[in-house]
Amino acid sequence: xxxxxxxxxxxxxxxxxxxxxxxxxxxxxxxxxxxxxxxxxxxxxxxxxxxxxxxxxxxxxxxxxxxxxxxxxxxxxxxxxxxxxxxxxxxxxxxxxxxxxxxxxxxxxxxxxxxxxxxxxxxxxxxxxxxxxxxxxxxxxxxxxxxxxxxxxxxxxxxxxxxxxxxxxxxxxxxxxxxxxxxxxxxxxxxxxxxxxxxxxxxxxxxxxxxxxxxxxxxxxxxxxxxxxxxxxxxxxxxxxxxxxxxxxxxx
Amino acid sequence: xxxxxxxxxxxxxxxxxxxxxxxxxxxxxxxxxxxxxxxxxxxxxxxxxxxxxxxxxxxxxxxxxxxxxxxxxxxxxxxxxxxxxxxxxxxxxxxxxxxxxxxxxxxxxxxxxxxxxxxxxxxxxxxxxxxxxxxxxxxxxxxxxxxxxxxxxxxxxxxxxxxxxxxxxxxxxxxxxxxxxxxxxxxxxxxxxxxxxxxxxxxxxxxxxxxxxxxxxxxxxxxxxxxxxxxxxxxxxxxxxxxxxxxxxxxxxxxxxxxxxxxxxxxxxxxxxxxxxxxxxxxxxxxxxxxxxxxxxxxxxxxxxxxxxxxxxxxxxxxxxxxxxxxxxxxxxxxxxxxxxxxxxxxxxxxxxxxxxxxxxxxxxxxxxxxxxxxxxxxxxxxxxxxxxxxxxxxxxxxxxxxxxxxxxxxxxxxxxxxxxxxxxxxxxxxxxxxxxxxxx
Numbered sequence: 098x099x100x101x102x103x104x105x106x107x108x109x110x111x112x113x114x115x116x117x118x119x120x121x122x123x124x125x126x127x128x129x130x131x132x133x134x135x136x137x138x139x140x141x142x143x144x145x146x147x148x149x150x151x152x153x154x155x156x157x158x159x160x161x162x163x164x165x166x167x168x169x170x171x172x173x174x175x176x177x178x179x180x181x182x183x184x185x186x187x188x189x190x191x192x193x194x195x196x197x198x199x200x201x202x203x204x205x206x207x208x209x210x211x212x213x214x215x216x217x218x219x220x221x222x223x224x225x226x227x228x229x230x231x232x233x234x235x236x237x238x239x240x241x242x243x244x245x246x247x248x249x250x251x252x253x254x255x256x257x258x259x260x261x262x263x264x265x266x267x268x269x270x271x272x273x274x275x276x277x278x279x280x281x282x283x284x285x286x287x288x289x290x291x292x293x294x295x296x297x298x299x300x301x302x303x304x305x306x307x308x309x310x311x312x313x314x315x316x317x318x319x320x321x322x323x324x325x326x327x328x329x330x331x332x333x334x335x336x337x338x339x340x341x342x343x344x345x346x347x348x349x
Numbered sequence: 350x351x352x353x354x355x356x357x358x359x360x361x362x363x364x365x366x367x368x369x370x371x372x373x374x375x376x377x378x379x380x381x382x383x384x385x386x387x388x389x390x391x392x393x394x395x396x397x398x399x400x401x402x403x404x405x406x407x408x409x410x411x412x413x414x415x416x417x418x419x420x421x422x423x424x425x426x427x428x429x430x431x432x433x434x435x436x437x438x439x440x441x442x443x444x445x446x447x448x449x450x451x452x453x454x455x456x457x458x459x460x461x462x463x464x465x466x467x468x469x470x471x472x473x474x475x476x477x478x479x480x481x482x483x484x485x486x487x488x489x490x491x492x493x494x495x496x497x498x499x500x501x502x503x504x505x506x507x508x509x510x511x512x513x514x515x516x517x518x519x520x521x522x523x524x525x526x527x528x529x530x531x532x533x534x535x536x537x538x539x540x541x542x543x544x545x546x547x548x549x550x551x552x553x554x555x556x557x558x559x560x561x562x563x564x565x566x567x568x569x570x571x572x573x574x575x576x577x578x579x580x581x582x583x584x585x586x587x588x589x590x591x592x593x594x595x596x597x598x599x600x601x602x603x604x605x606x607x608x609x610x611x612x613x614x615x616x617x618x619x620x621x622x623x624x625x626x627x628x629x630x631x632x633x634x635x636x637x638x639x640x641x642x643x644x645x646x647x648x649x650x651x652x653x654x655x656x657x658x659x660x661x662x663x664x665x666x667x668x669x670x671x672x673x674x675x676x677x678x679x680x681x682x683x684x685x686x687x688x689x690x691x692x693x694x695x696x697x698x699x700x701x702x703x704x705x706x707x708x709x710x711x712x713x714x715x716x717x718x719x720x721x722x723x724x725x726x727x728x729x730x731x732x733x734x735x736x737x738x739x740x741x742x743x744x745x746x747x748x749x750x751x752x753x754x755x756x757x758x759x760x761x762x763x764x765x766x767x768x769x770x771x772x773x774x775x776x777x778x779x780x781x782x783x784x785x786x787x788x789x790x
Contacts, residue, residue: 241761
């Protein structure tokens with residue numbers, strides 16, 4: 098069976114500076130992977146390279162989503178193909194109503210996949226269901242996208258988008274940053290509802306705390322732009338004890 | 350705004366010579382109403398001639414260079430032109446009271462002047478003058494002191510327009526829409542309107558200018574508005590002129606105590622568009638909100654020039670202008686705030702924001718402040734930039750294609766000025782116009 102995400106010896110740079118140095122990672126459908134690592138180890142870079150952010154350039158190697166070469170797709174094509182990046186810092190989009198944004202995103206993806214568009218009443222109904230799971234006030238969703246939202250509200254909104262769009266592969270970039278414990282539980286609950294045999298989830302985090310709520314199948318340690326160790330969920334606990342110092346010196 | 354006296358030796362441009370000829374013909378055809386006012390205005394114009402780039406107020410719109418010839422004064426429109434005006438400037442979902450002018454002439458059969466609300470009077474300018482409407486004849490040309498050659502020309506040649514009066518305390522819900530449609534022939538239109546909103550009254554006025562033709566034509570329009578104490582007016586001016594049209598428009602308003610003016614000018618087409626506003630805040634606690642939006646492409650040029658005269662205490666003015674410029678289009682924003690001695694607690698703010706969609710587009714912003722009171726707040730600012738790449742990435746990362754992401758963000762940029770329009774159906778119609786215009790760019 099083809100892996101959902103297959104990264105082979107990936108090298109990537111920003112503005113001429115190499116950040117990923119031969120990255121290998123395979124995520125199969127149904128798996129939850131955690132990528133942990135110290136600040137500056139290139140965790141966010143990985144998420145941006147995969148989603149196609151301008152300025153991030155693959156120089157060697159390959160990243161395949163369900164067998165398709167991501168580097169050959171535009172940012173929106175990657176999203177339609179099933180890649181979702183939950184941003185570490187979701188952006189405020191003044192003047193664009195949240196429902197307009199959700200409708201545009203969902204229907205653009207469906208159109209690209211040759212599926213039928215979702216009607217406005219169905220969309221509103223679905224968004225209401227999701228808002229309830231994520232303990233969000235519908236009033237918030239009548240505002241422009243993320244405008245005036247607290248850090249926690251932005252992460253809930255990000256999770257709502259992910260649940261609505263039902264991607265094949267979810268990448269959560271430090272979703273726990275800026276979250277209090279209640280919001281962390283609510284967001285984790287939303288993510289856990291997305292766990293399924295057809296879907297892969299990659300949780301990028303600095304702290305073990307998030308993994309108390311989203312239990313990973315595999316834990317990787319990233320340092321200096323590549324994975325330096327892989328283990329089970331107990332590896333996260335070990336890191337909490339020992340810290341990253343050991344891996345930083347190893348990589349150096 | 351003053352002009353240095355020109356040496357008598359300057360040779361008139363062809364256009365200036367032609368204007369003098371037409372004025373002489375107008376005089377000899379039998380003195381029209383307001384003959385004295387017209388003559389004084391033409392003399393004032395003749396002293397300076399057409400304004401050029403050395404006149405500070407016309408620095409970026411050199412009318413002397415732009416107006417190479419003068420199109421003839423319009424002849425009465427043909428029936429076919431009237432017929433096609435039936436559907437002109439219709440705002441989707443807005444039930445307005447339409448007052449229609451085709452090729453500079455009032456067309457009663459296309460206008461809806463039946464069953465006017467009690468206290469509302471709407472009469473064409475020619476009719477008001479023919480009837481000798483004494484109040485109108487004193488107010489025309491006297492709403493504010495305006496020393497400007499384009500406005501002087503309008504006064505000298507004013508042809509048709511409307512006189513509207515909203516009686517004291519009357520609230521007119523249905524928007525009054527003046528529809529000015531260009532005729533099929535090259536022509537010059539001098540349009541002039543007077544709107545008086547009496548004490549405590551309120552109304553919504555829409556002025557729509559449209560030209561389907563690719564013919565060259567010139568519009569010189571002027572609207573004078575008197576807001577008496579506590580009166581409130583929302584005014585919208587939508588200019589969607591033909592591709593070769595030159596449109597110069599002057600807006601003069603006087604605000605008495607606690608009057609509220611909300612003005613929104615929307616430029617959607619025309620080769621050269623100049624909107625100049627002279628806002629005289631004469632009463633305490635009056636508020637003027639002035640907003641504008643330009644969505645320009647090709648070589649279109651739009652100039653918004655504001656003159657805000659605060660002459661009373663505790664008055665406010667808020668100006669916000671937004672431009673979306675594609676191709677090699679140009680937008681000009683000039684704003685001058687004058688705070689007169691004694692106009693304490695004035696709060697005046699101006700902001701111009703420009704979104705450049707192309708490297709060839711150009712924005713010029715020039716604020717001027719003259720403050721003669723010591724307890725006031727005045728601020729001005731301008732920004733010029735491109736769409737935020739990070740936002741485009743965020744939208745695309747959710748599956749929205751690049752072009753659609755750009756349109757959504759551009760609509761959002763313009764949306765800020767449209768959201769402030771109080772009349773909901775008009776606001777929705779304007780949003781639809783923005784989307785339509787951006788889709789066809």
